[in-house]
Amino acid sequence: MPRANVKDKRKQQLMQATLDSIAKRGLTETTITHISKGAGMSRGIINFYFTSKEMMMQETLQWLLEEYEAAWRSALERADDTEQGALNALIDVHFSKKLCYPKRLNVLTAFWGHAAAHAPYREQFDKSDAKLQDALATAWKKASPRGFGAEQFARQVHALIRGMWLSFLLGGKEVTREGLNQEAMEFVNRHLQPVQMVRGEPVAEVKPEQTEVKAPAAAAPKPVAKPMPPVSTPSASKKKAKQRDVLD
Known part of the structure; x- marks a missing residue:
């Protein structure tokens, strides 16, 4: 779990115990007692570092987000110098064992669930998200030769990553980091195809399937209706009978 910007070992142990408890019980059910037992420290020591549970939660979330930023920035520094190198590095690191594992994702989803109604958490996420989306847009x-749609693309990829993290957390053993990474890269490459066409780079040609076109069957000739024989009505028969009687 995170190690960034925490010099005091005991404070680090307390925040680690907080993360463990949130991953196990959730944010609401986690108490100071759980954290105290998990860290093996008294409540007095906790009160020395944190004036309240809320302060502890905010600092723990900040610790988690700083570790997250350090991971993707480190990936950028190691990226190759090709045009797509930074983009590939940002995708890869999000599905690495360093960031994509159940305990961390459990904690993140717990904070996400409260961020909509809790302004401090939302502000922390907003700042972290803005940095990542800026890096994605730059990549x-x-x-891209024109850089069009960079901000929109960054938002889409960021949303895709979060959705895939949830899929990994809830989807069972059939959902793997490697599979999610491949799907994310396919999404990126589909967006890059029009860009490659602008550059004049070869893009795999998609040939339409050839289907046999059949001529419509000739319509069968309609049968010619035969004339119907005249139908004699009872009144007409009576008139003819009377006429014969008169003649007789």
């Missing part, structure tokens, strides 16, 4: 501009 897209490097991969």
Whole structure:
């Protein structure tokens, strides 16, 4: 779990115990007692570092987000110098064992669930998200000759990553990091195809399937209706009978 910007070992242990408890019980059910037992420290020591449970939760979330930022920035530094290198590195790190594992995702989803109604958490996420989306937009501009739609692309990829994290957390053993990484890269490559066409790079040609076109069957000739024989009505028969009687 995170190690960024925490110099005091005991404070680090307390925040680690907080993360463990949230992953196990959720945010609401986690108490100071759980954290105290998990860290093996008294409540007095907790009160020395944190004036309230809320302060502890905010600092723990900040610790988690700083570790997250450090991971993707490190991936950018190691990225190759190709046009798509930074973009590939940002995708890959999000599905690495460093960021994509159940305990961490459990904690993140717990904070996400409260962020909509709790302004401090939402502000922390907003700042973290803005940094990542800026990095994604910059990477897209490097991969794209025109850089069009960079901000929109960054939002889409960020939303895709979060959705795939949830899929990994809830989807069972059949959902793997490797599979999600491949799907995310396919999404990116589909967006890059029009860009490659602008550059004049070869793009795999998609040939339409050839289907046999059959001529419509000739319509069968309609049968010619035969004239119907005249139908004599009872009144007409009576008139003819009377006429014969008069003649007789």
